[in-house]
Amino acid sequence: MIGMVRIVLSLGGSVLFPSLEAHTLLSYAPVLQRLCRQADIAVVVGGGGEARRYIGVARECGADEASCDEIGILVTRLNATLLLAALGDSAYRKVAQTPGEAVAYMGRQKIVVMGGVTPAQTTDAVAAVLAELSRADILVNLTSVDGIYTRDPKADPSARRFDRMTFGELLDIVGSGGLEAGSNTVLDIVAAKVISRSGIPLLVLDGRVPGLLEDVLAGRKRAGTLVCAPGKEPVPLLRAPSP
Numbered sequence: 001m002i003g004m005v006r007i008v009l010s011l012g013g014s015v016l017f018p019s020l021e022a023h024t025l026l027s028y029a030p031v032l033q034r035l036c037r038q039a040d041i042a043v044v045v046g047g048g049g050e051a052r053r054y055i056g057v058a059r060e061c062g063a064d065e066a067s068c069d070e071i072g073i074l075v076t077r078l079n080a081t082l083l084l085a086a087l088g089d090s091a092y093r094k095v096a097q098t099p100g101e102a103v104a105y106m107g108r109q110k111i112v113v114m115g116g117v118t119p120a121q122t123t124d125a126v127a128a129v130l131a132e133l134s135r136a137d138i139l140v141n142l143t144s145v146d147g148i149y150t151r152d153p154k155a156d157p158s159a160r161r162f163d164r165m166t167f168g169e170l171l172d173i174v175g176s177g178g179l180e181a182g183s184n185t186v187l188d189i190v191a192a193k194v195i196s197r198s199g200i201p202l203l204v205l206d207g208r209v210p211g212l213l214e215d216v217l218a219g220r221k222r223a224g225t226l227v228c229a230p231g232k233e234p235v236p237l238l239r240a241p242s243p
């Protein structure tokens with residue numbers, strides 16, 4: 001039997017809230033609850049379209065970028081609070097405010113949930129720092145694309161998806177992204193640097209199909225892009241999940 005593992009999930013706001021409705025939250029909750037029977041789970045929730053709308057209004061009002069970021073952080077925490085509502089007793093009842101606080105809540109067989117923390121980064125960076133602090137076995141970025149591509153697949157149809165890649169290749173690809181509030185790249189550069197320096201495996205997976213996460217972690221399917229040191233593939237990480 002494979003022992004208890006520690007998994008940090010970066011759950012994009014655009015994945016969890018394609019619109020402000022309960023539907024996706026309610027389909028993710030049982031997936032996270034099943035994973036929590038086999039692993040220590042921490043989820044960092046993103047801001048999604050709602051954060052971008054708030055940031056847009058703040059910018060029109062003349063707010064500086066750091067203030068826009070603060071507004072984005074509030075929306076991520078609001079989204080995290082909605083996830084807590086959907087998880088009920090399976091989750092630790094408070095949205096952690098810092099990665100350190102999240103680590104302190106882990107290891108109690110409860111799902112730990114948090115949002116953003118400080119300006120000039122995204123929740124991917126928060127999740128990477130949390131993965132580092134908690135010595136996670138893997139960081140999973142659940143996003144609205146099905147992996148990391150050579151170029152933005154929405155802009156360039158000839159872009160090719162990586163099945164596996166090294167940390168060096170990851171840094172090359174994400175190094176060209178922007179940092180303005182609400183900007184949307186597949187993974188922020190801070191997150192890429194953090195996981196690279198600690199060698200934490202990263203799985204970038206399409207989060208729009210909630211069950212895919214279980215299938216890939218249990219080794220039943222290969223999907224998304226796995227970033228890890230050569231020969232150090234972390235999957236399968238879990239037993240095939242029980243219903």
Ligand code: UTP
Pocket residue numbers: 011012013014015045046047048049051068069070071072073076115116117118119120121122123124126143180181182183184185
């Ligand atoms: P997200 O992490 O959600 O960014 O934070 P995103 O790229 O829009 O991701 P999706 O769409 O949810 O997948 C939303 C915004 O909140 C601010 C940034 O402005 C970010 O763009 N933020 C978030 C911070 O400044 N610091 C944080 O720690 C988190």
